[in-house]
Each structure stands twice: as C-alpha cells, then as structure tokens.
Amino acid sequence: MNGVTTLPWGAWVVLAAVPIGIIILYFLKLRRQPIEVPSTYLWKRAIEDLHVNSLLQRLRAHLLLFLQLLFVTLALIALGRPLWETRGGPAKRLIFLLDTSASMAARDGAGGGSRLDQAKAEIKQRIDALRGQDVGMLIAFSDRADVLQEFTSDKNRLLAALEGVSPTARTTNIAEALRAAAGLANPNRASTAGDVKDVQVADPLPADLEIYSDGGFAGVSQFDLGNLTPTYHAVGSSDAENVAVTAMSAERSPASNDQVETFVRIANFGTQQRAGRGVLYVDDQLVDAQAVELEAEQELALSFSTSALEGSQLRFELEIPDIQPLDNRAFATLGAQRVRSVLVVTPGNNSLLLAMETEEAKKVARLDFRTPDYLQGDEYRRRAVAGSDDLIIFDRCAPETMPPCNTFFIAALPPQQWRAGELQSPLIPIDIDRTHPLMRFLDLFSLQIVQGRVLEAPPGKTTLIDGATGPLLVLAPREGFEDLVMGFAIVSQEETGDLGLNTDWPLQRSWPVFVFNLLRHLGGSAEESFVPGVLPGETAILRLDYRGEKMEVIRPDGVSVPLDVRGSTATPFTDTELTGVYRVETAAGRKPVSFFSVNLLDPQESRLRVPAEIELGYEEVAQSSATSENQHPVWRWVLLAALGVLGVEWIVFNRRIA
C-alpha cells in the first residue's frame, strides 16, 4: 500500500488536528439536558453496574464519538490517495526519465521542496513498488542525457543512482534522453532491415517510459517512440509565477572608453503584475538601481550607464522574490582591451595602409605588413602554426592552407570551399547588411566598383554586401574562426603597370570606419570588450594569448580548474555548471588573462508553468496521475466506507433520539 499525496506537510498538521478537535468538541458539546426526576437512586444503581462493567460499556456510551473519529480517519486516509498494489501482471520494464534542468530547481514542489525533490520522491515510490521480476532504468536529462543506471531489478542500485541526482543549471533538451531510451527499447533501429547477415540478437522489448519533468522543453517532433509507452508525470504547478532576466550585455561606449553601457532584458512569465528593483553591481559594489514593474507576460529592457575598468565583473540582480532564484541574476565581464596582432599580406595597398594608420586603429591593432612571397617562408609557417596572429589580411593573394585565425581576403579566395564567378564589370551593390557589427555606421549606396567577381560561400555564410548579380562581401565561419571575403579589389594593377583604384570606396568616409570595424571585430578586440555569455553546461571557447604558461580557470565558487592550453588560440572549457563569472589566470603569477560569464538566460527555463501535455514524436502525452497498472487507487473505496460509517452514525444517532 502506497500513497501519493499532493498535500504539503502543513496541511497534514491541520488535518491531524481535526480528530483532536472532534474529541474536544464532543466533550464540550456533550452538555446533557438536565431533567428533574423523583430520585436518581435507581439510576445510580443501574449505572453503577456499568462503571463496574467492562470497557465495552464505556465504548458503547461514546459510540457516536468513535464513529465520528472513524469517519474522519477514513476521510484522511482517502486524502492521502492510497494505492493498492496488485502482484499480478507480466514483468515490467520501466525507464525513468528525470528532468534535472534549471527549471526543476523551482521551489514549488510538494512540501515546499524543489520540483526535483518531488520528482525524486515520486520515483522512489515507484522503485519501492517494483516487484521482483520488474526491471528499471534511470536516465537524468537536461541539455544532455545521462544514463545513471542501466536496466536492473536491483532496487538498491536504482535508489543509489537516484540519490546521486543533483540539480543542474542547464537548459532542457529531451531528445537525447529519448534516443537513449528508445535505443534500448528498440534495438532493431540500429540494424539494417532486410539484411540477412544482420542477425537480431536482442528482441525489441516494450518498455514504459516514465517522464518526470515540468515539461519545460521544446516538443520533439521528428521521433518515433516505437515500443515505448510514454507517461508524463508533471512536476510543479501549472500556474507558477516567475520573473527572470532573459538577456544581458555590457559594452564599452563608442564615445568614451571608460563608460560601459549595460543592457538588461527582464520578463515576467507569470499571470500577475510584479514590481521590485533591478540592481547593478560592479565588482560587488552597488552602482545603480532601477525600479521595475512588470505586467503579466510583459518584457522590459533596462539600460545602465556606468564607468567600469577593464576586467570588471558586472552583476545584475532582480530583487523580486520568486520560486526560481537562479534566473534573477546575470553576469557580464569587461575583457581587457589588448592590442591585437594583425598580419597584412599585400603586394602594395596604400589605401589600406592609410586607413590602418589612424589613431583609433593603432590603439586596437599591432600591424605587420608583408609581401605575398612572405607566405612561402618558414617564418610565416611557424607563425601560422603557433596561431599568434589574430587576423591575417590577404590582399590579392592566398595561403596554401588556412591559418588558425580570422582572415580577410581581398580579391582572392581561401584555398578550400570558396568559389568565385566570372570577372564582371561593373559591379553594382544593391543591399548592405547594416545590422552586422562589421558594417556599422557605413553608408555604401554610392559605391562604385570597376570590376570583380560574385562569390559562392560555404554553408553558414552571411552576405554583407549583395550585388545585382550575387554576393560581393561574404562572411563565413570556419572551425571557430571567421573568414571575410571581398569579391573585388581595392587597388588593381592597370595595363600600364601603375596601381589604380578599382573602387571609389577608399575615397569615401566609410572606408576607415570599415577598416576600424574590421580590426575591432575580426581582430577580436571588440569581442573582448563584450565577452559573450555561455549557458550553464555549455562548452566555453576561450581565445587566449598563449605564451607557454600554465593557466587555471577560477570558478565562481572559488575552485580553480587547470586549463589544458595546447597552443591553439581556441581552448575549450567544459566545467561551466555554475552561473557566474569565470576568471582565467596564469597559474604562476595569478595574473588575470581572460574572463567569461555563465548565465542562465533561457526563457524556456524561466517559463515555469507546467504544460498539461508534452509533444513526443508523433504523439501528445497528457499529464498522468501518479498510478501505474499495478497500483490501483483505493481512495474511492475508502471514501465510500467513510460515507457508510457516516450512515451508521446517523442511524445510531436517530436510534438514541427515538
């Protein structure tokens, strides 16, 4: 016999007081009607026998009280929703899918605990109820799936695995967990159908998929559950209120290097109006606060303008108490604005040289001009392998292999993947992607281009300038780097041998701005001033100035993790479970090298209202009650018995009166 109750312990305390109250009321209420009789002599003698007589007589005197207590007790038992387990039926295979994402940390579970605690308690009951031949399996999932326990009939191992589940701050993606479960339930998926040599060694065995989640994930549409019978056990309330930070960015003001513009976006995911305060801290010092008031389902943007130094840690806190404190804060860092190393390989380009020699450009980049034959030398090869350049500009020339850094090709193509069309003249730009950081503040509609080629870029490209016949300036990603390719030259060798302009861009005001944008964004200095946030559990790609030193990452909880820097400028770091600011330091001198922040800025995790049904593959799974086939709810029968007792009480009461 088991019970699944949704009542918090406080309610049980109140309910437990009911029988005590009845007893007290019974004796208070038992004010007997006084009646004068000739003599109580005989009555006394009659009940004297009762006093002498057994306890049974006393019980009979308070029969009504006991019937009332019995009724209340039965009603309380019915409230506990007891389950009757039958020992019949075939052996079952249960797969418990336990959601451990950030939203499961919301404290609206039964008894004031978190949703995860409630889900663990419910799974524990299910494991306890497993019969000898039943097997269970436990998979915890957040943005990844983790098989904590393979199929076993050993309850202790399942319970131990369940005990080890701890909440994470990660986002939710159920697809991987479903694939893991489905792979075990449908082994023939992995084999080739119709292949006579592919012998099925394992029979596909149907299994029950028990999903304990708050449903805070995107539906999985392209998926066939096959032998799995899903059951969705919703954890948490369907009207949970939550206010969350959904975005945060900090950027140096273009006007002044000391000023930092911080943009915060907050959203109310509840149905009630909420008000409070948004506070910005710089290095744990409160610097600014704003009153916020959010209607139901409203979003609000806040901006703060503060002065902050390089390496400052910015923390925004939303002072509106709710059940999910994890998303009420966000972090950002201001990276050190270090000078970037830029290699320019050109047969000669005065326009480029002039644009790069501005005061502003000198602040962000250290320039090295070389001629194309430098690419054949050993020095370049060493340089390319070490990855010591942040940006290489190839003007009308191309390397044999792509260097491990960002590149800008002018009138040339990277050795792989890129293609160019026929030489055309003239080229007419018709559209500019002005939203891209590289193209900010540019006005190019009067641009004239003598000749050039349209470009054909690898997947993931962003066309920055689109011409009448095809893309002219295209940005495309490459293994963590970005390649910018321009289809036309700035200067070209004329038939006379003199250098002449191929376009009037260098004569326009937008040219030095474009070059400065190029240095800031592809050179990486802009990226440093706004360190992008990483979601909890995601891999952070660190671009570090590697100088052969050992480095460590200091987590927000103060624990230092050694960083494996192997020469490449992009170093992955995976230990990002905690939200907050991570500091990269040199192990020897404790010198801060870089910063990055981990934030739970995911509206899906902040939307805490539990949906009534979830979409799994081709079926919709509705929220289920907490019973399984072998557990039958008996509360109806208990309630019926309570009503029976009430009827008996009524009869007894009437017999006493009549």
Place this chain on the structure above:
Amino acid sequence: MATGTENPLLSPQLMARLEQLELVSRRVFRGRMKGERRSSRKGQSVEFADYRGYTLGDDLRFIDWNLYARLDRLFLKLFLEEEDLHFTTIIDASRSMGFGEPSKFHVAKQIAAALGFVGLCRADRVYVTPLATQPTAAPVLRGRSSMWRLLDYLQSIEPVHDVSLSRGVKNFCLRSRGRGIVVLITDLMDRGGYEAALRMLVGRRMEVFLLHLLSPEELDPTLQGDLKLVDCEDHDETEVTITRAMLKRYQQTLAAFIAEAKMFAAQRGITYLSLRSDDPIERIVTQYLRLHGVVR
C-alpha cells in the same frame, strides 16, 4: 410537579362503599378507650375469656356462683374487653412523592383518607401524619364526625418535608406510645435505605402495612437521549445516556429493588403492597387493599 389538590380526596360514592369495610388486624392489641375491638385487656364484654381465683377486693358481680356451689371455692369469670384500635397512617411527604399525574402524594393522601374513614366508621383511633423531624399538628381522631377534620388536615399537608425515611419513622416512634396498625405509604426512594425505618416499626410491635407507591414515570421511564438527571430532593446529578440497553438495565434494577423490599418485608411480618399511582383510588381501596387483606 402536579399536586392534584384540585381533586377531592374521596368521592361520596367511595365513602358509601368504604362504610361497609373495616380494618383488619391480625393481632389483638390493647386499646386506650372502649371500642368495638377486642382487646388483650380483660374487661366487660359478652365474650368469656377465662377464670381466675378470687382475691380480696374483686367485683362480686363477676363471681361464678355456679362453680362456688359445686366446688365451694370462689372463682372469678373474666370477659374479653372490647377496645378501640390504634390505626396510624404515615405518609412519606418527601419531594419525590410530588411526581406523577395524579401525584403520588395525592394518591397517598387519598389512601390515607379512605383507610382513615374506614377506621373512623369503626370507632378506631385514627392518626394520620406525614413523616417529619418535628412534631406535627396531626390530630388524633375518633368517630365518623371527625371525618371532615381528617380531610381538612390531609388537604393542608404538602410534600415539602425533606426528611429521610428512617429519621421520620424514628421521630414518629419516639412520640407515639400506642401499638396497633401502621400503614406506611412511601415510594421507598431513600438514599439512606428503608430497612432501618421498617425495623423500627416492627420493633414497636406494631402491625405494619407497607404501601409501596410508584408513579408510571418510575416504573416505565419515557426518557431519551444524553441526559443529566437531577434528584429533586438532594439535587444529586447523574449523567446517563439513555439507550434501549440502559432502559432495560433500569427495569432490571427496579425489579430487583422491589423484590428486595418484598423479601425484607416478608421476613419481618410486614405486609408489602406495590401500588401504581395512576390506578384509580376506588380500585386500590375496594379491590386491591381488600384482596391483600388490609381491609375487609
């Protein structure tokens, strides 16, 4: 509490029937005055009793001269004396007697009046008194003409005397010297018990009739529910939950109580009679008391 004083104690029809009756005394007592009853005293009646030898000073009129002629000795003829009978009725005037419709007290007074009238008609010495700790103003009556005084006095007494059976009887025994018939009309509902009172009456060598008068409420209670029963005399409270089983238990207790009293009376030569207060007085006196030999 119904007193029933509005009802006349005796109806003329009943009185006419009562004139035919007389009180039965199984024993012969000494009276105080000349009456219609044989007395244990020797005296002047027509009924021969005994002989005894003449002593100086005896009345010569009672010498049996025939015997003197035969035996030459003087013997005196003795005759039975006829005297009056001391007839006392004691009414329990405790508050508990006020219950019933008509009240037990009213019925008790009716019985006392009826028996008293029978006694007065037969020139007996009739004395009716309520139980009391203090001497009462109860008159001693003789002759039919005293009937109205008897009724007047009975009308005047009320069931207010909170006196226990034993104390009341003791008080009566201390003050009355005569022997004779005592009729005690009571419900016997006394926490101190009735045994001492009855023993005292028997000890006075009186012929005792115990009329145990109970109301229908006591015999068949119609109570129900959770009650607090309050004793009308000492205000003692008893909490009972009246159930069918409880009523049955009460009936058993009552039956045992009556049986005990009957046994106690039988062992001491007391005539015990159980009466219901809702029976008509005519039936009680002319049939029931007659049947049990109180009157004839």
